[in-house]
Amino acid sequence: MAEPKTRRRSAIDTAARLIAGVDEAGRGPLCGPVAVAAVILDPARPIEGLNDSKKLTEQKREALYPLIIERALAYSIVMVMSDEIDRINIYQATMTGMCRALAGLSPAAQEAWIDGNALPRDLPCPGRAIIGGDALEPAISAASILAKVTRDRWMVALDREHPGYGFAEHKGYGTPAHLAALQRLGPCPHHRRSFAPVKILVDQGVLF
Known part of the structure; x- marks a missing residue:
């Protein structure tokens, strides 16, 4: 980095x-x-x-x-x-x-x-x-x-470092592709856990 x-x-x-x-x-x-x-x-x-x-x-x-x-x-x-x-x-x-x-x-x-x-x-x-x-x-x-x-x-x-989320394309913004990857993979260590919908997944125990 x-x-x-x-x-x-x-x-x-x-x-x-x-x-x-x-x-x-x-x-x-x-x-x-x-x-x-x-x-x-x-x-x-x-x-x-x-x-x-x-x-x-x-x-x-x-x-x-x-x-x-x-x-x-x-x-x-x-x-x-x-x-x-x-x-x-x-x-x-x-x-x-x-x-x-x-x-x-x-x-x-x-x-x-x-x-x-x-x-x-x-x-x-x-x-x-x-x-x-x-x-x-x-x-x-x-x-x-x-x-x-x-x-x-x-x-x-x-x-x-964390393939599969599409960070190179959407740069972390909440695009449909990013949201789909979040549901599939869960948050990575660099996701903002205070931001919905990341917080929802964290509260549900869906971790990377």
Whole structure:
């Protein structure tokens, strides 16, 4: 499995205000982590084609991913795993992931622009919630792409570890094929046991 990643650069214009875009991928699936990314873009190295990751094809996301990593002043990607999601719930897991991603940036962000309508309470810097920000602000778009590609790759690797569920295709979302596999195989160790219908199977004693 891929480890969380952090990129650090020291050669920056210290007079510029360092604004990090923050976004997540994977709040809704029945299986796997939620991935959260924070990105500080370099105004001197613009990246064409940034957009909400959901509006881009997989091929386009994969093409943009290395460009973001190469040209960003800083980026950080963290994964909040299913056991922690089950323990604190998906909302809190997402908020926690945002704080961890921002804390992993070097240089540190002076402000965070976060996709959505809520801010974590423990942000390490001032923050601004922007509804639809992943399609409006390039830094949030970049974070959206890093989070989505990282999580998708993780689920493809999980498919090799636990064949039969179809993780490489549906990435853990509750598709008919995934639900059928759950009924046939029971939950694997990475399924979110607090999410229905996984919880129903666990309560019934159907284990991997």
